[in-house]
Amino acid sequence: MAQEKVVRFGILGCAAIATKLARAIGMTPNSSHYYTEGLSVYAVASRSVDKANAFASANNLPPEVKTYGNYEQLLDDPFVDAVYIPLPTWLHLEWALKAAHKKKHILLEKPPALCVEDLDTIIEACNNNGVQFMDGTMWIHHPRTPKMKAFLQNPDLFGDLRFVHCTFTLALSGKFFEEDIRVKPDLDGLGALGDVGWYCIRAILWANDYEMPQSVIAHPGPVLNEGGVITSCGATLSWQDGRVATFHCSFHSCLTMDLSVHGSKGILNLHDFAMPYEESSASFFSSTNNKLWEMNTVWGPRPSEHRVTAEFPQETFMVQEFVRLVKGIQDSGGKPDSQWPSISRKTQIVLNAVKTSIQEGLISVTL
Structure with a gap:
């Protein structure tokens, strides 16, 4: 054969x-x-x-x-x-x-x-x-991701999207701030915004079905090194219909990868969105129709955990998707798929808008 x-x-x-x-x-x-x-x-x-x-x-x-x-x-x-x-x-x-x-x-x-x-x-x-x-961007290809999307798209469980918050921080010190390319203006001039902030922006766009925000404004207090490279920052993204998203990324805070997506009826939470705690499985938490009970002294129901098994690490699923697209071009003479380049471009637009907001004194940047 x-x-x-x-x-x-x-x-x-x-x-x-x-x-x-x-x-x-x-x-x-x-x-x-x-x-x-x-x-x-x-x-x-x-x-x-x-x-x-x-x-x-x-x-x-x-x-x-x-x-x-x-x-x-x-x-x-x-x-x-x-x-x-x-x-x-x-x-x-x-x-x-x-x-x-x-x-x-x-x-x-x-x-x-x-x-x-x-x-x-x-x-x-x-x-x-x-x-x-x-x-x-690896996490977007993990089998947990479409399971989370199914919850967000369920009108009975999640309702309408209202708010997203994402945090990705790393506690780095010592030689990192002296030698790493991510803090060198002539190598990776986007710093923490380009490194861990990229994941946050992608998560926000993913939750919003990649609909672009109307405006972006950086938060007060961004941290820049002597070379002008961002080592910590945050921003707010706003949509015309009232949806809002915020994120924070940093090289100065303890390791955190939180994502919280709020709807009119439910909420999705996870603490390892960019890199699961385990390679073989990953989970997320959701709750629906929470209420205050017993004279407003307690509330619930408690969040439900949803665990998704994974045959491979998430980077393998990414390569597998890439190979699928390449084979489609090689085997049938098809054209390059436009979905992933479009998603990359939208993420880059928002990222650079945050950088512009910081450089111009925390102005609101219209997209």
Whole structure:
């Protein structure tokens, strides 16, 4: 029986997050080189071949994996179908464009660009070259996510959306604020807003069925380092019909990943929205028609827990969806799917509006 060729991945850069994706690619059905060989990643490139070899060794990649000492060599490999790009954000435009022109499908780490104009250029290049684009927001692909959406879309249990609040913070210190690329204005100039704030904005848009807010205004008290990079901030998003959402992101507070979605009849809560506490399962809590009882001294009912099992880590589900779209283009000559680029663009627009609000003295930015 003939071996069925599937999507061959190249990893463009050996950042720490690439370790997570190398594992995910290896665990994803239909992403290996051949089903029978099980080659998880086809090629790895770094700024030196020694770094690429060290990455391959540290991640137990088989000896068949190609290693390259610069990114161009990987993109010139005709057997590479798709690339995962975990480079610093300021390099995304250059290397995503080069990958698109080489007809490589692109899974790009978030935030995908420093500004909306750069992201538009990337998406246009992908469309013009017939390659799929997707950003690396993992939680949205977890099987828990559609289960939560089903609750939000139930008019009897949740009602109409009223308010969303999201928090993603990390307690970082020491060398992080001196050396990490996320606090360097010339590498990842969006700081905490681009790193953990991206997840919050995506969650808010997801809860609102990706309907864009009318206005965005940053909260007082944003924290910026000496280079002008945001290390802590928050914002309020408002819709014409009265819906409101708020978020807070920071590199200065204890690890928190809270999401709360309020409706006219029910509420959804979870404390690990961006990264589940466990890989094999994840839960969320909901309650409906809460009331005050016994002379307003107690209230309920208590929230119900809904647990969703997961066969793979959430990053594997992301790769699986990406592979599905790539295979649709490869096998049937289809066009790149527009859903994920559109969602990326909306997230980027809101993110940059928050940054503008901070830079312009906490003004309200109309979208």
